[in-house]
Amino acid sequence: MTLRRFLPPIHIHPVLLVFIIISFLTGTFIELMIILGIVLIHELGHFMMASAFRWRIRGIILWVFGGVMDTDEHGTRPLHEEILVTIAGPLQHLFIYMLLLFLSGNQFAPSSMVEMAFFYNTVILLFNLLPIWPLDGGKLLFLIFSGLFPYRRAYHSILLFSLCLNVLLILLLLLAVPFTLSAFVLFSFLTMENRKSWKERYYVFIRFLLRRYQGEASIKRVHSIEVSCHSFLMDVFNHFRRDRKHTIYVTFPGNNRQAMDEMDCLHSYFHERYYQKPIGEIVRHVS
Template sequence: MTHHNWLPPIHLHPIFWAFLLAAILTGMLMEVMVLFGIVLLHEMGHFLAAWHFRWRIRRVMLWVFGGVMETEEHGNRRIREEAIVVLAGPAVHIVLYAVLFLLRETTAVPEGVLETAYMYNTTILIFNLLPIWPLDGGKLVGLILSMQLPYRKAHAVLIGFSCVMGAAILLYVCIALPFTLSTVSLLCFLLWENRLEWKRRYYVFLRFLLQRATFGPTGVLCTPIFASPDTTLLDILSQYRRNRRHMIVVKGKNAVLDEQLCSDMYFKNKQAHCTVADILQNRQ
C-alpha cells in the first residue's frame, strides 16, 4: 500500500519499545526521547520532500537511533529529485540548530535538555552524512555513481565502497577513539545491511528493470547501446542507466532495437537468455 496523504505512515520498530523500557528503568527517558524526537524530525524531512514529489511511500519505520522511509520508487525517479529527498533529512538539522539557538535565549526549556539536543543533533547529522549505504551520505554517493555508470554497476560499486568505508571507520573507531558500544554496534549493523544488500543485488536490479518497463524511463537524453548479434539480452539490460532513454544499435546488421522491446522480451516473453539475433528474428 502506498500513500500520497500528507500524514506519514509511521511504524515503530519493536526494538523502540525495548529501548523505551530500558530508558525508564535507568533514568535515561529524557535523553532517549530527545534522540527519538530528532530522528523523527529527520525522517519527516525525507517524507515531506518525497510527498511533494508525489512518491509512492510505503511507510516510515523508526528505531531510537535512526529510521528509514520505504518507498516504491526503485531508481527510476530523476536524480535531482532524489537528491532533494535525500538532502531534506540533513537540512532538518540545520533548522533545528536555529530553533535550539532561539530556545537558549529563553527559559522555556531547561539548559540540560538543550545541551543534550545540541549533542544528538550534531551526532545524527554527522553520522548520517557518512558515505555508507543506506545512510544519506551513502545514498548521495550512489546518485553520483549512477550519473556515470549503468544502474546495475553503480549499485554494485556503491555496496562495495560502503563495505570498505564502513570497515575502515569501524577499525578507526576501535583503535583511535574511546570504545563506545553504541557506535561499534551501529557500524556493525550497517556492515551487515550492506552484506544483505550485496546478496540481493540482482533482485534490486530486476526491480529497477520492472519499474522501468512498467512506467517507462525518465529523462530526455537518449544514449545508444551498441551490441553485436550474439550479445545476450541480460548484457543489454545491464547497461540501462538512470534518467536515460536507450536505443540498441546492432553492429553489422543496420538495425535498431527499442529498449521497451528488450524489456518485454525479458518480462513478458520470459526470454532471459536470448541474444540480439534471437530478438531480431522474433521481431520479423
C-alpha cells in the first residue's frame, strides 16, 4: 500500500492562506488551526471510506468555509457506498470527542484549548448535518431522494429544497434571532453555491448519463419505463434511476409496444446525436 492510500494530497485554497496570515496578525492562529484540524479529520473520514471502495480521488481541498474531498465519482457508485462515504465524515467527530475527553482527563493540553475544541467540534458537526447542499446533511437527503425518485428529479429537488432553506435561515438571522455576521456569511455563501449548482444542473445530469453510457454505473435491478412514441430521448432519460438498468417500452398508436434497451438510447443520443428525433423513429431504426 502506498502512503497516498492513507494520506491524500491536501490542497489549501489561496484565500485560506490569506486568512491564516490574518490569524497570525490578530492572535487567532490557534483558534483557526483547531478549526482546520477538525475539518481535516472530517474529510479524512470521507477519504478513508472512499479509498476502501476504491474511488478515484484527487485529494482534499481546505478552504475558508470548510473542506471537500475532490473525487471523480458522480452518481456512478452504488447508493450504499455513497451513503457510507458521506456519513464517514460526521462519524469522525465522535472520535474527536473521545480524543478531547482523553486530553482533558490527562491534562495533556490546556483546559481552555480543549474547551474551545469541544465547542468548535460541536458547531462544525451540527452545521454539517444541516439538510443543505453541498453539506453532508444535504448529500444524505439527496441520496434518500435518489432512492425514491429518478436521478434528475432528485437532484432538482435537493437544490430547490436547499435554496429555500438557505433563504429562510438568512431571513431568520435578519429578523427573528440575534444577528451574527459569521452565520450570515456562511448561509449567503451556501446560497450562492446552490444558485451555481442550479445553473449547472443540466451538465451534472449529462455527466450522469455519460457515465452510464461508458459502463461505469452500478446496476442492481431492472426498471421498466413506458413512453409514447412521440417522446424524445431526454424525456426517457428523465426517468432514469440510480442502481437500475432500464428497459424502455415505446408505445405506438393502437397500444402496440416495442422494447428498447437503455444503451441503445444512450448510444442514439451521444453517438448518433438524435436530440430532436422521436423515440418511435429511433426504435424502428435500431431494431
